[in-house]
Amino acid sequence: MCPASDPADDGAPALRLHRPARLQDASDLRYVLTGWARARDLPEALIADLELAVYEALVNSAEHAYPDGTTGTLHLHAHHDDHTVRVTVTDHGQWRPQPAPDPLRGRGLPLIHLLADHAEITATDQGTVITMTWQLTRDRA
Template sequence: MPRLRLRHRAHPVELGRIRRRIGRWATQSGVPEDVTIDLQLAVGEAVANGVEHAYGTEGADDGTVEVEMEVRDGLPSAVVVRVADHGTWRPAPQSPGFRGRGLLMIDELAQRVQVLCSPGGTEVFFEIAYPA
């Protein structure tokens, strides 16, 4: 199955579009429905972090987020994901209150989670495995 590649502006309205596109791609790729739901949630959290934190309020119209994913066949199979922005990493506040749980959620839903920060932006990598 071909790789899914999406590039959207870093704006909250894009989150629904991204989730719908992931759902269609996952169905066409034979990804089980429960895995698709976890995938949409985890990617949604990673994208939301880029939208909310990477660009700040002034740059939000100029920023973009990218999503790439592909199915890796095997035992188990997995959807391998990369979400990237080109903004600036902002460390989490010491007391996030009721917020700041996106990466924790991704950790619960996915495996091999990595967050790489550089002057060129932030990349979040993870995979969600499922029985073949």
Template sequence: MSKTVRERLTADAVAPSIVRRAFRDWLCELKWPEEEAEDLLLAVSEAVSNVTDHAYPPGRAGEVLIEAECIPGNDGQRRVVVKVADDGTWRPPPAWHENRRRGLPLMRACTSAMDVRGGSAGTEVTMTSRPVAAALVAERNEFSN
């Protein structure tokens, strides 16, 4: 079982689905509880979608880097820490996005902690899952799709 996952993808319309599939498989391998896994999948997918929608201007190809690690705690619990990064520039959302702007609150609601750092070299979003008891993780045998 790999305690880490790393994906570097072209930041395009298919990147979120590729990440969801890889991340789902990884969480399944970790025997992560289904409800918590669904929240993480939603948060990671949203972060990758934000890169594809906002990090790069039209006509400029870019990449998105996803790194995740399962970290055991001293208290018998585990957490997953996920970083989603790009080397684009922060762009204001287009006018047609006025009623959307729910991505960051959604990611915060699906995780126990989230940090966004942006600058001229790109943006990095770090999300930490809610803790999962090690006993619960060991008891789960399947992740349903």
């Protein structure tokens, strides 16, 4: 496994990490992603959107993909080119529905769709992939 403390600032446009699907590891991955984005001189407004949307995807995967008592894996892949930043969060579990609606929860996926320029969620029997894309030409001021 790649350690979450890896700053990933070697100049490569891609970041690939995987960690156990636990809330603390989701936080660690968020901090590494933020450092990777800052090392590429991405605009701070974009970094803020990226950090929150990706964290929501990571937490959703950690909380919902694996049965209680099991820990699966979270995969984070980020890629940056001249026009876009694309981040993919992948799990290999089966998302479980919440037992009852909770008025204090359930805002993660709508928030992801609001913060990313494009978000796609693909659920299969092998897991769930959340792909978020941001256009670098968009004014975020």
